[in-house]
């Protein structure tokens with residue numbers, strides 16, 4: 001019996017994500033919450049012949065509390081997406097969304113802290129590098145933070161890496177089986193694909209320019225979609241696919257399946273050894289990082305180290321750290337010392 005909840009369920013990501021969760025036979029109850037339209041989305045999904053009972057809630061009459069009651073897994077895609085104009089705002093990139101989304105995520109996290117403190121929380125709202133620390137700080141304030149249960153969803157970067165590598169290998173049918181660890185965070189240079197560890201090696205004749213273009217495409221895949229949508233938002237369908245994939249893995253792991261792992265952005269204190277080995281590898285005392293995480297009944301079972309890197313990958317990791325550290329601090333400060 002698994003109750004999954006989507007906060008922001010009527011949005012561009014929320015609707016297809018809710019559809020994919022409704023199609024997951026392991027989910028027996030699906031709660032949908034948004035500030036608009038959830039009764040309609042829920043009515044529509046409820047006609048699909050899969051086990052999950054679907055109910056939609058709006059803010060009046062304690063809707064947030066009601067949807068979160070007895071939730072096992074809470075996925076948060078609530079918030080505003082980027083606009084094309086924001087493409088050229090370099091350096092901060094997704095941080096332009098920060099003010100609006102930070103407030104939304106803080107309020108939803110407050111609801112979770114009181115109504116579903118034991119739930120597994122999957123944060124999609126951008127900027128993930130900051131919104132995950134925001135959720136953690138809110139949970140800490142309420143004395144219910146369990147780092148093993150909080151995840152920043154970076155699966156879209158992993159999905160893109162699989163697809164783009166399969167494209168380069170000239171066989172898209174491989175994309176489901178190509179596995180590339182993508183580590184760091186979720187924005188621009190903080191996205192670090194470890195292509196040397198791809199399950200399917202890159203062609204031996206790939207030039208340095210081609211390698212660099214591939215890395216850049218994975219790091220800035222979001223820009224490609226924002227530009228193509230031309231004002232109509234950012235990635236929604238591929239994100240819904242990625243979010244549902246990660247949620248499905250977690251649900252299998254909390255149900256007792258062994259050997260489930262995925263890259264995800266986590267608080268390193270979730271690791272039984274406090275993530276010390278990873279911090280040593282990074283040469284930096286970061287509190288959060290995305291890397292391959294082994295999942296188990298309690299959520300995070302083990303946070304893997306990066307393993308052997310090429311010189312180019314070492315340089316990418318080094319380049320990611322300053323922006324990542326700033327993004328994390330921005331999230332922490334939003335709760336610790338709100339302006």
Ligand code: NAD
Pocket residue numbers: 007008009010011012013014033034035036077078079080081082097101104107108123124125126127128153154155156157186233234235236239
């Ligand atoms: P959208 O505008 O289409 O949908 C967002 C939804 O959130 C809307 O339905 C809105 O009503 C709802 N919402 C706003 N405030 C809310 C609140 N307080 N409580 C509940 N719901 C609320 O946007 P979208 O395209 O679905 O994107 C959502 C977020 O996901 C954005 O921040 C975007 O940047 C992010 N995103 C993340 C990734 C990732 O890889 N992690 C990928 C794509 C998009």
Ligand code: LMR
Pocket residue numbers: 081082094126156221222223225226234235
């Ligand atoms: C993405 O990677 O597509 C999302 O984070 C959305 C964005 O703004 O790029």
